[in-house]
């Protein structure tokens with residue numbers, strides 16, 4: 662049995678003939694591993710995710726899936742007043758059958774999954790009343806009860822505050838390391854990719870378009886080429902552990918700044 666859950670080779674897509682959104686992307690995700698897909702607005706991250714999910718057919722290249730796949734969309738909204746427990750139970754739909762009622766075993770599995778994420782007390786609350794971070798966790802619980810082998814997440818942390826970003830990123834790594842799930846996620850944040858991904862696929866036209874180990878591929882030069890702005894890779898210690906992150910370099914404006922005590926332009930020198 663292979664450990665690979667998805668493998669894609671030389672994938673390219675054009676919504677209209679000969680107008681390529683991207684070409685030549687390749688990568689793999691194995692059990693227990695995390696792949697981050699990184700790139701600027703409009704480079705085709707969502708398009709590639711949809712192809713990996715099988716929601717469309719790639720114009721060229723091959724995509725092979727070897728397990729059960731679950732999708733976690735960007736901040737999830739529902740138009741109907743489902744309870745948190747109902748939302749998680751929907752993950753069992755594939756096992757229950759569409760017209761049958763969930764049984765005790767299904768409800769126990771859903772409550773277990775909620776408890777894993779510390780959400781058991783919210784089971785009867787309306788889903789739409791939860792915070793963004795809580796909603797993301799509920800959707801992760803739903804993927805767990807669906808028995809997914811591979812989670813595909815579209816910008817899981819982009820709409821969350823800092824505390825919830827850390828929470829979701831930590832869970833992504835735990836689901837891979839502790840549950841043996843494979844994870845693919847898109848992100849705008851190279852420091853998120855560096856913190857939790859084993860491998861990264863930068864979506865940059867004309868570059869070597871294969872995924873590679875995060876620490877090797879996330880160089881300052883590669884990110885500058887990707888985003889067109891400088892980023893600094895910074896190492897530091899926190900509670901005895903070494904970490905690395907990226908700092909964005911925001912240019913200082915040359916405009917006069919009255920907080921520095923500099924004379925304003927309309928004051929003549931003596």
Ligand SMILES: Nc1ncnc2c1ncn2[C@@H]1O[C@H](COP(=O)(O)OP(=O)(O)OP(=O)(O)O)[C@@H](O)[C@H]1O
Nearest residue numbers: 676677682700701702703704705706707708709849
């Ligand atoms: N259904 C579609 N039909 C035609 N063009 C599309 C369609 N969906 C996306 N595109 C185009 O494909 C390109 C890539 O879009 P996509 O949403 O995949 O990029 P993205 O990297 O996810 O962007 P963002 O970071 O802004 O979410 C864009 O130019 C977009 O306008």
